[in-house]
Every structure is written in structure tokens, then in C-alpha cells.
Amino acid sequence: MLNGGFQAFKRKPLIGMIHLAGANGEKVKRALHELEIFESEGLDGAIVENYHGGRQDVIQVLRLAKTKLVMGINILPNEFDLAFAYVGEYGARFIQLDYVAGCYDKAPRGIDFREYVMARRRHPGVFVLGGVHPKYYEPFSDLREDLCEAKTRAEAVVVTGEGTGKETPLEKIKEFRRHLGSHPLIVGAGLTPQNAYAQLRIADGAIVGSSLKEDNDTQKPVDRHKVRDLVQAVKELRPYR
Numbered sequence: 001m002l003n004g005g006f007q008a009f010k011r012k013p014l015i016g017m018i019h020l021a022g023a024n025g026e027k028v029k030r031a032l033h034e035l036e037i038f039e040s041e042g043l044d045g046a047i048v049e050n051y052h053g054g055r056q057d058v059i060q061v062l063r064l065a066k067t068k069l070v071m072g073i074n075i076l077p078n079e080f081d082l083a084f085a086y087v088g089e090y091g092a093r094f095i096q097l098d099y100v101a102g103c104y105d106k107a108p109r110g111i112d113f114r115e116y117v118m119a120r121r122r123h124p125g126v127f128v129l130g131g132v133h134p135k136y137y138e139p140f141s142d143l144r145e146d147l148c149e150a151k152t153r154a155e156a157v158v159v160t161g162e163g164t165g166k167e168t169p170l171e172k173i174k175e176f177r178r179h180l181g182s183h184p185l186i187v188g189a190g191l192t193p194q195n196a197y198a199q200l201r202i203a204d205g206a207i208v209g210s211s212l213k214e215d216n217d218t219q220k221p222v223d224r225h226k227v228r229d230l231v232q233a234v235k236e237l238r239p240y241r
Contacts, residue, residue: 009070009094010219015206015207017225018034019209020053020058021053022052029047031061037222039067039068044205045069046071059090072126072129088126095129100128100131102139129157129186130154131158133146158188159185161189164209167192173185188206191211193229196234197233197237
């Protein structure tokens with residue numbers, strides 16, 4: 001079922017998050033500018049997410065983007081069917097999901113695995129970055145079992161802490177790695193130049209959003225200098241990890 005598409009990145013990738021922030025009418029323009037910053041400063045990929053914008057904003061960015069970045073989509077909350085459809089129509093390479101396994105307070109039945117499998121079969125070239133026990137969800141299922149299940153459902157598993165922009169605890173990253181073995185693991189929140197070495201010596205890459213914004217605020221624009229500093233920190237560690 002897995003397609004190995006995560007290898008499109010070829011190294012420990014930094015994937016920038018596009019939150020679609022800004023005033024109405026400016027969201028798409030800002031997103032395209034952020035993509036330019038991400039590419040010119042050396043990020044490896046980007047995810048367009050309907051966090052502060054709508055689904056039509058996601059579509060517009062995908063239509064207008066002219067970038068060599070590996071592009072992905074996240075349609076909140078965990079709308080894998082729409083994400084797969086948009087990838088297929090607008091030429092992105094992967095999707096991100098809040099969770100691909102487990103049971104949670106906000107989704108007591110978990111993911112509809114049969115529908116998910118069917119969606120994957122319709123889009124065999126698309127790879128998935130999927131969370132387990134993610135931020136803002138209270139799990140009531142076993143982590144080890146959920147991670148074993150996630151390995152069959154996503155090309156890479158995403159680990160997060162308590163919330164957007166909050167540092168992912170190092171012990172949680174280590175715990176995920178113990179259960180996942182060599183399966184790709186992505187830090188999904190709170191990576192900074194200060195913690196990048198400790199986290200990426202264990203994980204295989206990171207999704208970075210609010211820590212690249214002015215004042216670490218998802219509503220504010222991306223700060224080019226923050227992007228540059230993080231990329232430099234990761235470049236320095238890549239030859240050794």
C-alpha cells in the first residue's frame with residue numbers, strides 16, 4: 001500500500017507551512033510570497049493548509065504557485081478525501097493528515113480506514129504524512145498499537161507536542177522512534193535553530209510554520225531571517241546525521 005514517495009525529499013527535509021493568513025483578498029498573495037521565501041531560502045517543501053483561509057484559497061494557491069518545492073496539502077479537520085482530490089487535480093505531491101491511526105475525543109471512531117484505502121488507491125502516486133496522538137486531540141487508544149497501524153497507512157509519521165508552535169517534547173520524539181524503528185518520522189511543531197540538532201538527530205525531517213512567523217504568530221507574515229537561520233542550522237547538522 002505504501003509507495004515510498006517520501007523519498008522525493010532525499011534528505012532530512014524542512015517543510016514550510018502556509019497558514020493562509022492575512023486579510024480577505026490578501027491571503028493568496030501572501031501565500032505565494034511565502035512560497036517564494038521558502039524556496040529562495042532553501043526549504044525543501046511546503047504544505048498549503050486551510051488554517052486561516054478556506055478551501056478555495058488552497059485551490060487558488062495551488063493553481064498559481066510556480067515553485068520547485070515539493071508541494072503538499074492539508075485540509076482541516078483531517079479531510080483526506082478532499083486532500084487527495086486536490087492533489088490529483090492541482091499537481092501537488094503529498095497530503096498531511098492530523099491523524100492516520102488511533103481514537104480521539106474529537107473523532108471517537110478514528111479514521112474510516114476503508115474509505116481511506118479507497119482514496120489512496122485512486123491516487124497511488126501521492127504520499128502521506130500522518131499524525132498519531134497529535135496536538136489538540138485527546139487519545140484513548142494505545143500509542144504503540146496506533147504507531148504500528150500508522151506505519152501501514154502513511155509514508156511518514158508526524159509527531160507533535162501540545163499545540164501549534166509549541167516545542168515537541170524530545171522524549172515523545174524518542175518514544176515514537178522506538179516504536180517506529182526505521183519508518184520515517186517528522187517533527188510537526190516547534191522546531192527552532194536551538195533544538196534542531198537534538199530533534200533531527202532522531203527524526204527524519206520537520207514541518208515548520210509558526211516559528212518562522214513574526215512573533216511566532218500564525219496570523220503574521222513569514223520572517224525571511226527566521227527561515228534563513230533555521231535552514232542554516234539544519235544544513236550544518238545534515239552532514240553528520
